[in-house]
Amino acid sequence: MEKDYLLSIQGVCKSFSGVQVLKDVCLDVRKGTVHSLxxxxxxxxxxxxxxxxxxxxxxKGQFFLEGKEFNFTDPKHALENGVSMVHQELNQVLQRTVTDNIWLGRYPKGRLFVDEKKMYADTKALFDRLGMDVDPQITLNKLSVSQRQMVEIAKAVSYDAKIIVLDEPTSSLTENEVEKLFEIIRLLKSEGVGIVYISHKMEEIFEISDDVTVLRDGHYIGTEAIENLTMESIVNMMVGRDLEHRFPPRTNVPGEVHLSVRNLSTRYAPLIHDISFDLRRGEILGVAGLVGAGRTEMIEAIFGARTRRSGEILVDGKAIDNETPTQAIRNRFALLTEERRETGIYPVADITFNSTIANVNNYRNKAGFLVDRKMKEDTDVQIRNMRIKTPNRRELIRSLSGGNQQKVIIGRWLLTDPDILLLDEPTRGIDVGAKYEIYQLIIELASKGKSVIVVSSEMPELLGLTNRIMVMSNGYMAGIVNTEETTQTEIFHLASMHLTKSREVGA
Ligand SMILES: Nc1ncnc2c1ncn2[C@@H]1O[C@H](COP(=O)(O)OP(=O)(O)OP(=O)(O)O)[C@@H](O)[C@H]1O
Ligand SMILES: [Mg+2]
Incomplete structure (x- = not known):
């Protein structure tokens, strides 16, 4: 029976140090289809x-590719046999060029004989075929997270695999790039490739999948053709109960002006120009925009993580400094970063360390020593409150699932008791149930008088969670709209307003 499938996975069990995380799991992927997991x-x-x-x-368990059983011993083995994968967490060599990253380890002829010209030409041809506009010679650290993600996807495609696994490929892509990715996926489908697609974004699942398989707590729950599914039925399979609403009611009531930003510009590219706005106490302000619009740069500049060319930041009408993140934390700002791997987590440290690091001075006793007991208590509270799935607080953070790592980082900033929260894509890679919990948390904080800025590429999230939405375009602020009165179309229109302007020339 496994002959009919391109890929057939049967009865897989897997434990980590005695904890069973996969229990008899199956998955069958048909040729030329997208199978969402x-x-x-x-x-x-x-x-x-x-x-x-x-x-x-x-x-335990078996894998079959076109009816033949196999058991790959390492990723190289898998790649050589027609299975390639884009990982949930990017793992690239940032100091090397795009071309190097794509061909790393695949030109086995020894350093002297690597054919640079061919590598470049092959990369160019690959990007052309996929319709990607990235310079193969640029070093990776010059690219945005989303461009790097596209490079990783191109790399997976370049192996001419029969099966491509995409583990949350769109987590850092904006709408345009997601469309591009879907074109690539359709192209691959037409060539008979089977795709295993992992994503928490329902809109994507319905747009791109042929079949859907759901796992819950390591158990196989079921497989269905997408036509037979609704968002509700998927959520029900995932969480084992109905989830009535995607967004909690907005109970926060914005008060007087809390944070004022005046004429904020950054000194180094990517530039942002002359941004001014007010954030009210208890308000949730969304920030929308296409990739490269400067949303991350803006909140980093507010947090002192980017050098400002001009601009004033006032809290309750009083000018404050925020020249460095340390000052910003002292002024009770908190920043949740977009790229947790790079700037967010300490992978080889445990959950306790990762939870308390931003607030470490609060855990010192009079002699300056860290009070272990208090750190442990607070970490346990966060694990409970955020429902972080882990055996205990001593686990290394890198052994948590992606979404649970994100929850640890959010918890870390909450422990600093911030007044103004700057959240960059706070629910990226987080499942629907946990998303709801995080929305609830954000609304709760706002209801208690904290003020929140949420950068998000998910339109439903901006429309469901915020009070107002600031739209950025090419480093400029294109406008601020009331969430209740705006539409997706209006936001898209604003987002493309300054696209013809050059970013490098000052405002
Ligand atoms: N190397 C490891 N050591 C110990 N436990 C691990 C390891 N890798 C994963 N786990 C545990 O296995 C379980 C499943 O994790 P996995 O990363 O497969 O989840 P996931 O479905 O991909 O979640 P997400 O949507 O958050 O990415 C989690 O409880 C995780 O903590
Ligand atoms: Mg995962």
């Missing part, structure tokens, strides 16, 4: 794919 954070999706890809070895 869904489940809450920590359900076991990435682990299953890592068993397939030869990163982990399953305790």
């Amino acid at each position: 869904m489940g809450e954070n920590g359900a076991g999706k990435s682990t299953l794919m890592k068993c397939l890809f030869g990163i982990y070895r399953q305790d």
Whole structure:
């Protein structure tokens, strides 16, 4: 029976140090289709794919490719046999060029004989075929997170695989790039490639999938053709109960002006120009924009993580400094970064360390020593409040699922008791149930008089969560709209307003 499928996974079990995270899981992928793998954070999706890809070895179970059983010993083995994968967390060599990153380890002829010209030409041809506009010679650290993600996707495609696993490929892409990715996926489908697609974004699942398989707590729940599914039925399979609303009621009531930003511009590219706005106490202000619009740069500039060319920041009408993140934290700002791997987590440290690091001075006793007990208590409270799925607080953060890592980082900033929260894509890679919890948390904080700025590429999230939405375009502020009165069309229109302007020339 497994002959009919391009890829067939049967009865896979996997434990980590005695904890079973996959229990008898199956998955069958048909040729030329997209098979979405869904489940809450920590359900076991990435682990299953890592068993397939030869990163982990399953305790039990079999893999068949076109009817033939195989068991990859490592990723290289998998790549050589027609299975490639884009990982949830980017793992690239930032100091090397795009071309190097794509061909790393694949030109086995020894350094002297690497054919640079061919590598460049092959990269160019690959990008052309995929309709990508990235310079193959640029070093990776000059690219935005989303461009780097596209490079990683192109790399996976370049292996001419029969099966491509995409583990949350769109987590850092904006709408335009997602469309581009979907074109690439359709092209691959037409060539007979099978795609395993992991995403928490429902809109995407319905746009791109043929079949959907759901895991819950490491168990196989079921597989259905997309035509037979609704968002509600998927959520029900994922969480085992109905989730009535996607967004909690907005109970926060914006008060007087809390934060004022005046004529904010940055000194170094990517530039932002002359941004002024007010944030009210208890308000949730969304920030929309296309990739490269300067949303991340703006909140980093407010937080002192980027050098300002001009601009004033006032809290309750009083000018404050925020020249460095340390000052900003002292002024009770908190910043949740977009790219948790790079600037957010300390992978080889445990949850306790990762939870308390931003606030470490609060845990010192009079002699200056850290009070372990208090750190542990607070960490346990966060694990409970945020429902972080982990055996205990001593786990290394890198062994948590992606979404649960994100929750640890949010918890970290909440422990600093901030007044003004700057959240960059706070629910990226987080499942629907946990998203609801995070929305609830944000609304609760706002109701208590904290003020929140949320950068998001998910339109439903901006429309469902915020009071007002600032739209950025090419480094400029294109406008601020009331969430209740605006439409998606208006926001898109604003987002493309300054696209013809050059970013490098000052305002
Ligand atoms: N190397 C590891 N060591 C110990 N536990 C691990 C390891 N890798 C994963 N786990 C655990 O296995 C479970 C499944 O994790 P996995 O990463 O597969 O979840 P996921 O479905 O991909 O979630 P997400 O949507 O958050 O990415 C989690 O409880 C996680 O903590
Ligand atoms: Mg995962």
